[in-house]
Every structure is written in C-alpha cells, then in structure tokens.
Amino acid sequence: MQGKIALEEHFAIPDTLMDSAGFVPGHYWEELQKRLLDIHGQRLDLMDKHGIETMILSLNAPAVQAIADVPRAIEIARRANDALAEECAKRPDRFRAFAALPLQDPEAAARELERCVNELGFVGTLVNGFSQRDATTPLYYDLPEYLDFWSVVAKLNVPFYLHPRNPLPQDSRIYEGHPWLMGPTWAFAQETAVHALRLMGSGLFDKHPNLRIILGHMGEGLPYMMWRIDNRNAWVKVAPNYPAKRRIADYFNENFYITTSGHFRTQTLVDAMLEIGSDRILFSTDWPFENVDHAADWFDVATISEADRQKIGRTNAKSLFNL
Numbered sequence: 001m002q003g004k005i006a007l008e009e010h011f012a013i014p015d016t017l018m019d020s021a022g023f024v025p026g027h028y029w030e031e032l033q034k035r036l037l038d039i040h041g042q043r044l045d046l047m048d049k050h051g052i053e054t055m056i057l058s059l060n061a062p063a064v065q066a067i068a069d070v071p072r073a074i075e076i077a078r079r080a081n082d083a084l085a086e087e088c089a090k091r092p093d094r095f096r097a098f099a100a101l102p103l104q105d106p107e108a109a110a111r112e113l114e115r116c117v118n119e120l121g122f123v124g125t126l127v128n129g130f131s132q133r134d135a136t137t138p139l140y141y142d143l144p145e146y147l148d149f150w151s152v153v154a155k156l157n158v159p160f161y162l163h164p165r166n167p168l169p170q171d172s173r174i175y176e177g178h179p180w181l182m183g184p185t186w187a188f189a190q191e192t193a194v195h196a197l198r199l200m201g202s203g204l205f206d207k208h209p210n211l212r213i214i215l216g217h218m219g220e221g222l223p224y225m226m227w228r229i230d231n232r233n234a235w236v237k238v239a240p241n242y243p244a245k246r247r248i249a250d251y252f253n254e255n256f257y258i259t260t261s262g263h264f265r266t267q268t269l270v271d272a273m274l275e276i277g278s279d280r281i282l283f284s285t286d287w288p289f290e291n292v293d294h295a296a297d298w299f300d301v302a303t304i305s306e307a308d309r310q311k312i313g314r315t316n317a318k319s320l321f322n323l
C-alpha cells in the first residue's frame with residue numbers, strides 16, 4: 001500500500017541515545033545507534049521503499065520521563081523538541097513531530113506542549129509512561145496534580161500517545177530471575193495497559209470527553225482483555241468501585257486509538273478490529289526497534305478489506321492529526 005502514515009517512529013538526540021542501549025544485544029548496538037540518529041538517510045529510503053509517505057517522529061524511551069532532576073528534564077525535552085522541529089522543517093511533507101514532555105513538572109509540561117503545538121507545529125505528544133522526580137516514585141497521570149495538564153491537552157485538542165517504559169526496580173519483583181520478560185516481551189505492555197486503565201477508571205474522560213489517547217503495540221493487550229474487565233463476576237450486582245461514571249470499555253472505545261507498532265500479526269489485528277473498530281486503529285512500525293519491512297510487508301497483504309487497509313494505513317491518521 002502506498003501513502004501509509006506511521007506514528008510510533010523514534011529518533012534520539014545524543015543526550016538520550018544511551019537510554020536505548022540495553023534493548024538490543026551489544027553487537028547490535030552500533031546498528032541501532034545509527035538508526036536512531038538518522039532521519040533523512042536510511043529512514044527515508046525505507047519509507048520510500050515500503051510506501052510510507054509520512055512518519056510522525058518521537059524521542060526514544062524512557063528519556064525525559066526518567067530524568068529525576070526536574071530542571072534537566074525540562075531542558076532535555078526542550079532540546080529534543082527543538083532538534084526535532086529543525087529536522088521536520090527540512091521535509092515537512094515526510095516528517096511530523098510529537099513533543100517530548102517533562103511531566104515531572106506538570107505545569108512546565110503544559111507550557112512545553114503549548115509551545116510545541118502553537119509555535120513549532122507539532123501534532124501531539126508522545127510520553128514514555130510514568131515520570132519520576134526521584135528513583136523510587138512513579139508518577140502516573142491519573143494523579144490529581146495532572147488535572148490542569150489534561151485541561152491544556154484538551155484545549156489544544158491534540159492526541160497524547162502513551163508509550164511504554166519498564167517499571168522501576170522495586171515494582172519489578174515479579175520479573176526477578178526472569179530478565180527476558182522485561183521490555184517489549186511483556187513488561188512494557190503490562191506497565192502501559194495498567195497506566196491506561198488507571199486513566200480510564202479515574203474519571204478523567206468524564207471531565208474531558210474529547211481527550212484522545214493512543215496506545216501502541218495493538219493496544220498493549222487491552223482489546224483482548226476488555227470484555228473481562230467490565231464483566232467479571234457479572235452475577236454480583238454492585239456498581240464498579242472506581243471514580244469514573246461509565247464502563248471501562250466505553251472509554252476505551254471513545255477516547256482511545258491503538259497502533260500496530262511492533263505487533264505484526266493478522267489474528268491480533270482482527271481481534272482489535274472486533275473490539276475497538278477499524279476507525280481507531282492506525283498503522284505504525286516502531287522503527288528503529290522493529291524493521292520497517294517487517295511492518296509494511298505484513299500490513300500490505302494482511303487479510304483485511306481494502307477499505308480497512310486504507311483507513312488503518314492512512315486515512316485514520318489524516319483525520320486524527322489533521323494532516
């Protein structure tokens with residue numbers, strides 16, 4: 001398929017590059033590093049070769065979210081966003097931008113998002129899970145201190161991409177002795193799905209019904225779990241014990257979008273289409289952690305209708321980001 005738009009596509013600046021070093025074996029690091037720092041070379045060649053018209057670029061992970069020194073987190077976010085704006089300006093027909101945000105300081109994050117959207121033309125933000133102001137406290141965005149930040153996101157009317165990071169060491173005890181379960185194998189999805197459910201149950205979307213949250217990796221497992229979340233013990237007739245007013249699936253279906261990043265499997269896509277609908281699924285690759293050819297070669301011939309392929313590959317992203 002030609003004209004695809006992909007939106008979980010990462011780059012790094014020298015300050016954040018090493019955050020990605022642990023995610024591949026040492027002898028692949030040289031290649032990953034080269035991929036992360038490149039915008040207009042190999043990346044653009046692959047886009048041309050595999051029918052991707054536009055990539056919406058975002059900083060690697062966890063980057064800003066893991067910088068406990070708040071002034072430094074603010075500075076690195078700003079530096080990364082300025083660098084990205086400069087690269088996108090060279091090829092505005094091919095590259096658009098998601099803002100990195102220092103959510104350790106919700107007020108500073110709101111100002112940076114306003115700057116990125118209003119002055120730099122960014123189409124939204126991609127945030128790498130919880131933020132931290134120290135080594136042990138994960139700050140999730142359903143906490144009351146984030147309410148004003150969400151008002152700004154709602155007012156700017158731009159999507160918020162909730163991207164994974166690994167849990168902090170003291171929250172990773174279930175994985176002890178099983179390091180293979182960290183990262184994209186399992187821990188990323190677990191961490192991000194719970195964060196998304198916290199947002200849904202918190203009542204955030206009752207306050208701001210127009211907020212749009214994007215999840216990668218085919219919804220981090222949530223489509224597959226959605227029925228059970230609302231229907232466990234259905235014979236027990238009590239109201240759900242969370243602050244939100246509606247069923248969790250109502251928020252998932254009305255406030256969330258998911259992408260195919262890093263999850264190139266037709267069976268899983270069809271399940272997601274049956275739960276959230278093809279209007280809310282968007283093609284993505286997760287370059288440079290996944291290969292563009294693996295994503296595109298699968299998606300271009302996946303056994304879905306051509307109408308759905310056009311929506312997921314292109315037109316959903318065009319409407320969501322006003323491209």
Ligand code: MN
Binds near residue numbers: 289
């Ligand atoms: Mn990613």
